[in-house]
Amino acid sequence: MRRSAFFLPTLKETPKEAEIVSHRLMLRAGMVRQASAGIYSWLPLGFRVLKKIEQVVREEQDRMGCQEVLMPTIQSADLWRESGRYDAYGPEMLRIKDRHERDMLYGPTNEELITNIFAHSVRSYRDLPKLLYHIQWKFRDEVRPRFGVMRGREFLMKDAYSFDLDFEAARLSYNKFFVAYLRTFARLGLQAIPMEADTGPIGGNLSHEFIILADTGESQVFCDRDFLDVDVLGREIDYADPDEVGSVVDYFTKLYARTDEKHEQAVFEKEVPDVRRYEGRGIEVGHIFYFGSKYSEPLGARVATPEGDEVAVHMGSYGIGVSRLAGGIIEASHDDAGIIWPDAVAPFDVGLINLKPGDSDCARAGEDAYAALARSGLDVLYDERDERAGAKFAEMDLIGLPWQLTIGPRGVKAGSVELKRRASGEKEELSLEAAINKIAANNTTVSRG
Amino acid sequence: MRRSAFFLPTLKETPKEAEIVSHRLMLRAGMVRQASAGIYSWLPLGFRVLKKIEQVVREEQDRMGCQEVLMPTIQSADLWRESGRYDAYGPEMLRIKDRHERDMLYGPTNEELITNIFAHSVRSYRDLPKLLYHIQWKFRDEVRPRFGVMRGREFLMKDAYSFDLDFEAARLSYNKFFVAYLRTFARLGLQAIPMEADTGPIGGNLSHEFIILADTGESQVFCDRDFLDVDVLGREIDYADPDEVGSVVDYFTKLYARTDEKHEQAVFEKEVPDVRRYEGRGIEVGHIFYFGSKYSEPLGARVATPEGDEVAVHMGSYGIGVSRLAGGIIEASHDDAGIIWPDAVAPFDVGLINLKPGDSDCARAGEDAYAALARSGLDVLYDERDERAGAKFAEMDLIGLPWQLTIGPRGVKAGSVELKRRASGEKEELSLEAAINKIAANNTTVSRG
Numbered sequence: 084m085r086r087s088a089f090f091l092p093t094l095k096e097t098p099k100e101a102e103i104v105s106h107r108l109m110l111r112a113g114m115v116r117q118a119s120a121g122i123y124s125w126l127p128l129g130f131r132v133l134k135k136i137e138q139v140v141r142e143e144q145d146r147m148g149c150q151e152v153l154m155p156t157i158q159s160a161d162l163w164r165e166s167g168r169y170d171a172y173g174p175e176m177l178r179i180k181d182r183h184e185r186d187m188l189y190g191p192t193n194e195e196l197i198t199n200i201f202a203h204s205v206r207s208y209r210d211l212p213k214l215l216y217h218i219q220w221k222f223r224d225e226v227r228p229r230f231g232v233m234r235g236r237e238f239l240m241k242d243a244y245s246f247d248l249d250f251e252a253a254r255l256s257y258n259k260f261f262v263a264y265l266r267t268f269a270r271l272g273l274q275a276i277p278m279e280a281d282t283g284p285i286g287g288n289l290s291h292e293f294i295i296l297a298d299t300g301e302s303q304v305f306c307d308r309d310f311l312d313v314d315v316l317g318r319e320i321d322y323a324d325p326d327e328v329g330s331v332v333d334y335f336t337k338l339y340a341r342t343d344e345k346h347e348q349a350v351f352e353k354e355v356p357d358v359r360r361y362e363g364r365g366i367e368v369g370h371i372f373y374f375g376s377k378y379s380e381p382l383g384a385r386v387a388t389p390e391g392d393e394v395a396v397h398m399g400s401y402g403i404g405v406s407r408l409a410g411g412i413i414e415a416s417h418d419d420a421g422i423i424w425p426d427a428v429a430p431f432d433v434g435l436i437n438l439k440p441g442d443s444d445c446a447r448a449g450e451d452a453y454a455a456l457a458r459s460g461l462d463v464l465y466d467e468r469d470e471r472a473g474a475k476f477a478e479m480d481l482i483g484l485p486w487q488l489t490i491g492p493r494g495v496k497a498g499s500v501e502l503k504r505r506a507s508g509e510k511e512e513l514s515l516e517a518a519i520n521k522i523a524a525n526n527t528t529v530s531r532g
Numbered sequence: 533m534r535r536s537a538f539f540l541p542t543l544k545e546t547p548k549e550a551e552i553v554s555h556r557l558m559l560r561a562g563m564v565r566q567a568s569a570g571i572y573s574w575l576p577l578g579f580r581v582l583k584k585i586e587q588v589v590r591e592e593q594d595r596m597g598c599q600e601v602l603m604p605t606i607q608s609a610d611l612w613r614e615s616g617r618y619d620a621y622g623p624e625m626l627r628i629k630d631r632h633e634r635d636m637l638y639g640p641t642n643e644e645l646i647t648n649i650f651a652h653s654v655r656s657y658r659d660l661p662k663l664l665y666h667i668q669w670k671f672r673d674e675v676r677p678r679f680g681v682m683r684g685r686e687f688l689m690k691d692a693y694s695f696d697l698d699f700e701a702a703r704l705s706y707n708k709f710f711v712a713y714l715r716t717f718a719r720l721g722l723q724a725i726p727m728e729a730d731t732g733p734i735g736g737n738l739s740h741e742f743i744i745l746a747d748t749g750e751s752q753v754f755c756d757r758d759f760l761d762v763d764v765l766g767r768e769i770d771y772a773d774p775d776e777v778g779s780v781v782d783y784f785t786k787l788y789a790r791t792d793e794k795h796e797q798a799v800f801e802k803e804v805p806d807v808r809r810y811e812g813r814g815i816e817v818g819h820i821f822y823f824g825s826k827y828s829e830p831l832g833a834r835v836a837t838p839e840g841d842e843v844a845v846h847m848g849s850y851g852i853g854v855s856r857l858a859g860g861i862i863e864a865s866h867d868d869a870g871i872i873w874p875d876a877v878a879p880f881d882v883g884l885i886n887l888k889p890g891d892s893d894c895a896r897a898g899e900d901a902y903a904a905l906a907r908s909g910l911d912v913l914y915d916e917r918d919e920r921a922g923a924k925f926a927e928m929d930l931i932g933l934p935w936q937l938t939i940g941p942r943g944v945k946a947g948s949v950e951l952k953r954r955a956s957g958e959k960e961e962l963s964l965e966a967a968i969n970k971i972a973a974n975n976t977t978v979s980r981g
Binding site for chain 1: 567572599605630
């Protein structure tokens with residue numbers, strides 16, 4: 084993509100309404116524009132990031148055997164009356180009357196609808212387990228939306244639902260999601276920590292929040308450093324093997340990890356040796372939850388057992404805040420100059436900067452490099468505009484592409500380009516071919532997910 | 533994907549409420565389920581088709597130089613008051629009040645919002661043209677929704693918008709979309725015919741509907757057979773060359789093509805020789821429209837000209853009904869036994885049927901074939917269930933995968949499989965390797981888009 088053609092309306096001024104760094108950077112980098120309070124339009128740069136996050140989430144859901152569906156945004160109130168949540172859900176639910184004065188709502192979540200679909204489709208234990216997910220826009224009418232896409236009203240969420248015959252099977256489904264979430268966040272370049280969460284009236288210990296570490300996060304996090312040193316992607320998981328899946332869950336659930344709400348300093352000090360105690364800040368980006376027959380009972384999701392009885396299925400739900408992650412990743416990965424995208428979600432792999440596009444040698448070298456990068460399968464943003472070098476560098480740092488490759492008169496004479504790694508700031512002069520090989524080799528490692 | 537694990541709740545009975553064939557087949561094949569009137573959930577089989585259609589549409593928009601954004605579903609009423617459409621739009625607009633009693637609406641289209649984004653981002657002719665699109669759910673509160681996804685209330689649409697300095701430039705943008713639409717529908721396996729459409733008070737001849745031919749279509753179509761014989765995908769289009777783009781548009785716009793609403797038999801007979809007269813039925817799946825400064829004036833989308841003046845930009849909008857196309861394709865391509873998917877949008881490339889999975893030789897041959905097909909990069913639905921052969925064949929015909937590959941005891945002994953082409957019903961006995969080569973060779977041709 085040529086910068087001159089790319090729709091990238093960056094802002095010079097920091098918008099006053101933006102209280103947190105991800106919101107400021109997303110506005111300044113032209114990723115999003117507010118449409119109305121808590122509701123955003125995604126411009127091309129932001130859209131590319133959103134799609135990349137979505138795709139990683141999707142691939143890990145598919146890998147664990149979860150099947151994708153797509154439920155609508157607008158639902159009838161009837162199902163929510165059956166589950167009892169229509170009245171229970173507060174003013175955060177966007178309630179709507181259609182032209183026939185029927186009560187509708189913009190789904191804040193989808194337990195009722197997916198349970199209804201299941202109830203009308205599955206009758207026998209032989210068709211279990213069923214693991215279904217969708218990635219769809221939700222609406223929660225926050226009283227005071229803020230923090231940009233981190234706490235918006237309209238937001239993109241991956242929500243999955245599991246249907247099993249009994250608790251044992253439901254626990255295995257839960258464990259699969261637990262492992263898939265660890266893999267998902269690791270692939271996104273994030274340190275994610277599963278933390279025991281409240282389960283409400285159902286009880287049990289089958290609810291975990293996934294918190295990613297970010298200095299600017301909303302919660303204080305206390306955990307065992309062992310969480311941070313595990314290479315989750317290092318081994319292939321066989322989801323068909325309950326023991327293997329369970330052993331990963333056991334490893335992570337036995338380590339200390341709590342937010343300030345549940346933190347007990349004495350327990351922390353007793354369970355975790357001094358050198359392994361980690362304190363930091365974090366952001367919730369996922370939540371998994373087992374809730375038994377809470378929805379299957381009232382909505383009639385029952386199956387025949389091998390013995391010929393009929394039972395309500397055991398269910399769980401599993402959410403990842405896809406649009407929230409775009410902000411969360413920036414909170415976890417930025418510096419004073421701007422965003423630092425992890426390779427897996429970068430909107431382009433490389434920013435190509437031509438310092439002197441008006442010079443015919445530089446213009447030719449720039450076009451050659453642009454073509455060569457594309458031939459190597461790399462996604463390139465080529466800044467070939469007639470602008471000051473300083474402005475180009477500043478913009479590239481702001482939008483945070485992992486690599487910057489600079490063409491200038493001196494390098495063209497010497498047959499070299501300058502390659503900069505955004506994260507470390509490290510620069511080197513090398514041949515175009517060597518630069519491409521270096522970027523490509525790095526990307527091969529990244530895509531092992 | 534193994535059939536035993538795949539969530540495919542087919543129906544034996546034809547649902548009574550379904551009046552047209554695509555609606556009947558989508559329900560019977562377990563592609564969609566009605567959530568409420570005119571609102572559907574897409575189950576895995578339908579979701580796969582929807583995603584494939586979306587991806588073809590996206591690739592052709594990208595190819596012509598249109599950039600993807602994503603605007604929200606819920607919009608503030610304020611912008612629609614500025615354009616004057618808030619009151620003008622009838623009860624089809626879903627109007628909503630949020631918790632603070634602010635007037636919101638579920639976008640039925642996005643002219644206002646995209647014009648607002650443009651107005652706050654672009655100031656100079658140097659940044660033109662700008663071509664932006666998004667693929668997002670829309671809502672139109674039809675008084676009597678019917679025909680399944682063909683006339684639903686919540687529907688997925690690709691809408692694009694062009695911004696240009698003057699009429700000449702806007703006409704070129706219009707022409708690019710015209711050509712991109714021809715390519716899009718051709719890649720989807722459809723015969724699409726652009727027809728002059730009403731432009732309303734603005735006048736001019738820059739509005740075309742794209743109608744696909746289907747025996748069960750809503751409109752009667754009269755056109756020159758030359759439309760049907762052109763191979764639109766046969767040559768690469770250089771979108772940077774206005775003459776090349778214009779010549780394609782000229783070719784198609786000079787041929788006779790009208791729906792019954794505008795048909796004049798005398799003109800038809802005068803302009804089109806007898807042998808080239810085509811009469812059939814069709815379905816509207818796209819609409820392109822130039823509307824000048826209708827929105828840019830009231831919403832302040834103005835740019836500086838090279839001469840230093842300031843002018844309202846010339847705009848156009850360009851829609852494709854993505855979810856509607858899923859139904860439209862079925863209307864155009866089915867038989868008494870079920871759906872016949874064009875290769876480009878098929879939910880799986882091949883259906884693999886094991887006639888006797890309980891037999892150990894057949895089981896082994898089935899697993900081998902499943903693995904070999906996957907290794908060739910083909911997407912396979914493997915029916916390895918313990919069901920009657922007749923039921924398996926009937927289901928495969930119903931869901932309409934382009935190829936059926938059958939493993940049975942006789943073939944296993946002879947070292948052969950049976951390959952059936954769904955569209956023609958043609959069957960042949962051949963080796964597994966030859967069957968895979970045949971399917972792969974066909975798919976290579978299809979993907980030339």
